[in-house]
Amino acid sequence: MSGVRLLVGTKKGAFVLTADGRRADWRVDGPLFGGWEIYHLKGSPANPNRVYASQTSSWFGQIVQRSDDGGATWNPVGKDFVYDGVPGTHKWYDGTDHPWEFKRVWHLEPSLDDPDTVYAGIEDAALFRSTDGAASWHEMPGLRGHGSGNYWQPGAGGMCLHTIVLDPSDPLRMYIAISAAGAFRTEDGGATWKPINRGLVSPYELPDPKAEVGHCVHRIAMHPERPTTLFMQKHWDVLRSDDAGESWHEVSGNLPSDFGFAIDVHAHEPETIYVVPIESDSLHYPPEGKLRVYRSRTGGGEWQALTEGLPQANCYVNVLRDAMAVDTLDPCGIYFGTSGGQVYGSADDGDSWTPIVRDLPGVLSVEVQTLP
């Protein structure tokens, strides 16, 4: 019987949650790397036993861990993220020039077809790639060097490259997003990059609300069967693009707030998308103290609140950008983790929710592997 494995990164370690295809009874393993911040874990689509994890600490720096047995055992691998050439400067919070400095790995994106190839999105924002199972890392310098890098500026969470989306139909095309620089696309395997932010409007964040770069994109999601249709949760606004990011238009529609972090696409319905509205950038908790996932079956615009099984009073948690994932079972499973340490799961497309665990450390990321 098929099953699912959730890879949960938290502020104090990683947890692996497993269930069979019914997704009713869960086994909880962890904490792994107890006490360390686990920004992200993700398994290889080509070999689900291969899992990468970003382990970090303000005290002791960055570690990257690799498992070859589905998360049962781990070994530290390469952790040297050295910028290509002379790194130069970007803008600091106060507008002054600030040297590029590695701080941590936010996101690890394994290749779709090679377990030994994995991409890392780091802070200060840059894209790295390993082709030897994370033993060594090399920057893809065309991104920072495309022309605007010296004008990029951090958001409140740091200047992080947090989203890496690989196009399954074209191995040379990928999308990335940076807070607060915006979204970028390569069509030549990472050699050259282009900002793809036309249609983004950020009147509260930028002096020029329609600037080519500088937008605080929070996350981008794509359905693998429609690789040129992208959905974006920006700082404010939910947007979509139907031309590989060349242009975007807002689809926030009737959401109670269009601020948020997480966004994802149903595994079998490319026009069904999910977000978790958050009150505002000042508050970082759900409107009205009600934790609601919103689902649109029309690719945005029209949204339906999903509340069954979720707290509808006195709930003031946040759901971070990498803390939502979908499995590929039918019905589709949706999962998300909160800053309060809950991981919620739905085995029915989001119609109803159950807390899988309630009291983990604050959740930074949730990924899911659908196992044969």
Add this chain to the structure above:
Amino acid sequence: MIRVVLPYHLRGLARIDGEVELDLAAKPATVGDLLAAVEVRYPVLRGTIRDAATGARRPLVRFFACGEDLSFVAFDEELPAAVAAGREPFLVVGAMAGG
């Protein structure tokens, strides 16, 4: 033998139980010799105590020995005699931070 006590998280990372004992070739040995020997024996710790690129002590790591804070001594300073003789351990400490 020179005795080194590592903080909890680095012992876990390097899978170390208890103190680390080092027999340093350099006589007299310096703080830098000690740190380099730790990194050679446990490569996973390279970059966790001092920056892998610059060699500077990480900002939230402290060195204590013999009741003194050695965090700000130069790496080419000799170790205290009691540490060099193994009578006192050299402590690598995660600095107090947060609330």
